[in-house]
Amino acid sequence: MVVNVGIIGTGAIAKKLAKAINCVDGANLSAVSSRTLDRARHFAEEFNVSLWYEGLNDFLNNTDIDLVYIATPNNFHYQNTIDALNSGKSVLCEKPFALNYIESKKMIEIAEKKNLLLVEAMWTKYFPGIKRVKNILDSGILGDIVTVHGDLSYLLDGKDRLFDRRMGGGALLDLGIYPITVMHHFMGNPENILASSQFTETGVDESTSMIFSYKSGAKALISCSINAKSTNEFSIFCSKGWIRLNDNFTRPTSISYFSQKSGERHEQFLYENLGYEYQIEGVLADFNGNKTESSTVKQSDTLEIMKILDIVRNKVGLSFE
Ligand SMILES: NC(=O)c1ccc[n+]([C@@H]2O[C@H](COP(=O)([O-])OP(=O)(O)OC[C@H]3O[C@@H](n4cnc5c(N)ncnc54)[C@H](OP(=O)(O)O)[C@@H]3O)[C@@H](O)[C@H]2O)c1
Numbered sequence: 001m002v003v004n005v006g007i008i009g010t011g012a013i014a015k016k017l018a019k020a021i022n023c024v025d026g027a028n029l030s031a032v033s034s035r036t037l038d039r040a041r042h043f044a045e046e047f048n049v050s051l052w053y054e055g056l057n058d059f060l061n062n063t064d065i066d067l068v069y070i071a072t073p074n075n076f077h078y079q080n081t082i083d084a085l086n087s088g089k090s091v092l093c094e095k096p097f098a099l100n101y102i103e104s105k106k107m108i109e110i111a112e113k114k115n116l117l118l119v120e121a122m123w124t125k126y127f128p129g130i131k132r133v134k135n136i137l138d139s140g141i142l143g144d145i146v147t148v149h150g151d152l153s154y155l156l157d158g159k160d161r162l163f164d165r166r167m168g169g170g171a172l173l174d175l176g177i178y179p180i181t182v183m184h185h186f187m188g189n190p191e192n193i194l195a196s197s198q199f200t201e202t203g204v205d206e207s208t209s210m211i212f213s214y215k216s217g218a219k220a221l222i223s224c225s226i227n228a229k230s231t232n233e234f235s236i237f238c239s240k241g242w243i244r245l246n247d248n249f250t251r252p253t254s255i256s257y258f259s260q261k262s263g264e265r266h267e268q269f270l271y272e273n274l275g276y277e278y279q280i281e282g283v284l285a286d287f288n289g290n291k292t293e294s295s296t297v298k299q300s301d302t303l304e305i306m307k308i309l310d311i312v313r314n315k316v317g318l319s320f321e
Pocket residue numbers: 008009010011012013014033034035036039040071072073074076094095096121123161173174
């Protein structure tokens with residue numbers, strides 16, 4: 001079955017996903033909505049989209065759209081998702097899913113009521129490299145996790161939307177969410193959280209460092225920033241060895257690991273384009289399987305991540321009001 005996908009927003013990530021959607025069999029990029037008709041038309045021409053709209057009303061009234069991909073800034077995810085669900089469409093919503101746990105919970109409740117698929121676009125979870133590391137850790141050959149180091153940082157221009165507090169800016173929600181999600185995927189929910197941030201003049205976190213403690217005694221040291229260059233690696237040190245998602249762990253192309261039993265090994269995970277296709281294929285499979293939640297990005301995990309982000313924000317004093 002061909003799934004008609006409509007995109008809200010024409011920015012950086014919308015363009016990358018449009019390219020990916022056009023590469024996946026069974027996906028038809030059928031419509032785009034922008035704040036201006038001009039930008040919508042340009043986007044449609046560039047990515048071979050047959051319908052373009054100014055604003056949301058007519059876009060949402062198009063009953064041929066099956067799935068809406070939301071690619072707007074963080075503060076719009078909540079309302080865009082609710083509007084799309086209320087128009088009877090399934091939704092793939094960019095990360096962070098919303099600004100906080102309460103918004104996220106309401107979005108999921110509406111999707112449940114409407115019996116529609118609602119997925120957080122946490123593309124990292126769909127990569128073969130991430131699945132492989134999970135399998136190796138679950139196999140027990142590395143023993144117990146003792147310490148984890150994960151960082152995602154980029155040196156951004158002060159004009160970037162991430163410096164805008166009202167848009168839910170800052171390092172934590174856009175970047176920190178990745179190492180937190182990967183930690184949560186491998187280790188589950190932490191018991192205790194310590195956090196400290198450095199703030200920009202605009203009132204968002206320029207950098208945030210966190211220590212997550214687990215019942216087992218394991219600790220995860222997670223950091224993110226918008227004013228640093230980083231190796232963007234994710235390392236896990238265990239009682240019988242170690243494993244590392246090499247640059248860039250959000251879309252891994254290689255992993256390295258060492259176990260006492262088999263020594264050091266390296267594995268490559270090559271893919272074409274940027275790898276967004278994995279996410280699109282996964283979401284289409286769930287949509288075609290009449291699922292109301294993703295088999296890869298569980299709604300309960302999304303909610304736990306949003307709760308962790310709320311706790312960290314509360315500890316460091318990061319508010320979007
Ligand atoms: N999964 C990933 O790898 C990944 C990577 C980057 C970003 N993201 C996420 O994707 C979302 C969008 O990020 P982005 O980097 O693509 O942002 P962006 O380049 O600024 O694009 C956002 C788009 O949203 C639309 N928009 C609607 N209302 C807006 C407003 N008041 N101000 C600005 N834009 C508005 C705009 O399209 P129109 O002008 O056409 O309306 C704009 O181009 C964020 O939530 C971000 O966290 C995900």
